[in-house]
Amino acid sequence: MTRLGLGTAPLGNLYTEVSEDDAAATVAAAWAAGIRVFDTAPLYGHGLAERRLGAALRSYPRDEYVLSTKVGRLLVPGTPDGANGFKVSHGQVPRFDFSADGVRKSLDESLTRLGLDRVDVALIHDPDNHLQQAINGAAPALAALRDEGIVRAIGFGMNVVAPLKAAVERCDLDVILVAGRYTLLDQAALDSGLLAACADRGVAVMAGGVFNSGLLAAPNPSATFDYLPVAEERLAKALAIARVCERHGTSLPAAALRFVADQPAIATVLIGARDGDEVRADVAMLHEPVDPALWAALRAEGLLLLP
Numbered sequence: 001m002t003r004l005g006l007g008t009a010p011l012g013n014l015y016t017e018v019s020e021d022d023a024a025a026t027v028a029a030a031w032a033a034g035i036r037v038f039d040t041a042p043l044y045g046h047g048l049a050e051r052r053l054g055a056a057l058r059s060y061p062r063d064e065y066v067l068s069t070k071v072g073r074l075l076v077p078g079t080p081d082g083a084n085g086f087k088v089s090h091g092q093v094p095r096f097d098f099s100a101d102g103v104r105k106s107l108d109e110s111l112t113r114l115g116l117d118r119v120d121v122a123l124i125h126d127p128d129n130h131l132q133q134a135i136n137g138a139a140p141a142l143a144a145l146r147d148e149g150i151v152r153a154i155g156f157g158m159n160v161v162a163p164l165k166a167a168v169e170r171c172d173l174d175v176i177l178v179a180g181r182y183t184l185l186d187q188a189a190l191d192s193g194l195l196a197a198c199a200d201r202g203v204a205v206m207a208g209g210v211f212n213s214g215l216l217a218a219p220n221p222s223a224t225f226d227y228l229p230v231a232e233e234r235l236a237k238a239l240a241i242a243r244v245c246e247r248h249g250t251s252l253p254a255a256a257l258r259f260v261a262d263q264p265a266i267a268t269v270l271i272g273a274r275d276g277d278e279v280r281a282d283v284a285m286l287h288e289p290v291d292p293a294l295w296a297a298l299r300a301e302g303l304l305l306l307p
Contacts, residue, residue: 001066003261004286005037006030006279007208007270011052012045013087014272020052022275027056029276031065033283037268039177039206040114041070041125041157042106046080046092047113054114068121068177068206069114070157071106071138072098072130085227098124098133100141107145118150123157123177124167131163139171146174159209159226161192168197177270180209180226182263184216184241184256184298185234187306195265207260208270216256241303248294254285255294261286 010016011023018026027038038057040049050069057065078093080086097106107122122142127134134156142154157177158164164176176198182189189195189207198205211217215225219238223230230238242252261269273279298304 001204001206001268002034002036003268004033004035004283005039005066005206005268005270006035007272008038008040008049008053009044010272010274011040012043012049014044014085015087016274017087018274023052024056025276026273026279027053029279030273031060033279035279035283036065037068037206037270038065039068039208039270041073041123042075042110042113043070043073043084043086043094043125045086046088046090046094047075047109048086048088048090050110050113051115054116058115062116062118066120067114067116068123068175069107069110069119070123070125071103071110071142072096072125072127072134074102074106075109096130098127098130098138100137103138103141104145107150120151121153121155121175122151123155123175125157126159127156128158128160128163131166135167135170139167139173143172153204155203157206157208161188161194165192165194165197168194168201168203173201173203175204175206175267177206177208179207180212182207182260182266183210183212184252184259184304185212185225185238190263190265190306195263199265204267205265206268206270207263207266208272210256210260210269210271211253217253219252237303240301241298244297244301244303245294248291248297250288250290250294251285254288255290257282257285258288258290259295 073094153174
């Protein structure tokens with residue numbers, strides 16, 4: 001896996017509509033920057049992100065990149081209501097299904113949308129309230145597909161650490177995706193022992209949501225934290241961190257990205273982008289010099305609790 005990966009929720013019109021040209025340019029810019037990990041899901045734009053990603057990747061050598069998608073939601077006929085943040089109008093909506101049959105159907109449908117012959121990684125997506133079914137049904141089904149060579153690696157993708165850690169401890173996994181739980185504002189993945197559990201079992205970790213869905217990219221009263229309007233306390237902390245970053249000659253988003261990328265327990269950091277300029281900006285931020293004293297300054301002010 002490359003250090004940076006591209007997450008494609010924005011290409012599914014998350015919050016804002018993205019044109020076909022911008023979607024293609026996003027993937028092209030990621031490839032030009034050396035990114036070779038691409039993550040998607042049926043949920044993202046109710047299939048739109050998978051279709052766009054597959055179309056954009058078709059011109060590149062298939063063996064030169066890692067493609068992950070997710071299972072646990074099937075797309076069924078219905079009228080989208082925008083409740084999950086995706087601006088889509090076509091007549092399909094996601095429905096949870098963590099059964100073994102649902103897993104196989106989901107992967108088959110994802111391959112059709114992607115227009116590719118295989119995915120490399122299959123992740124069980126957000127089984128927060130369906131953990132037992134995911135562990136007893138979806139995980140064994142994915143393990144069988146791995147044994148058959150249909151996928152190379154399997155895992156879970158979640159933004160809640162307790163069930164994710166339980167899945168790591170109870171299932172034979174290769175990789176997890178933890179979203180928003182190892183950031184400058186939230187280190188629950190470390191505090192809970194999730195990262196240690198993965199290291200003990202040889203489970204690779206992909207980290208998403210490094211900007212906590214926007215707050216660490218541009219802290220302001222209209223920003224979101226974990227896809228919801230930001231609470232005043234969270235905003236105040238983000239602004240305080242930004243002031244310390246400024247004193248040390250670093251921007252808040254650059255520090256947020258570097259903080260996650262510098263964690264040795266994390267194999268790949270996923271960035272989300274809506275056009276090529278955003279990809280290039282994120283890649284440039286990763287290479288910005290960060291004063292090592294910044295982390296000590298944040299700890300001294302009680303803004304970062306890591307030792």
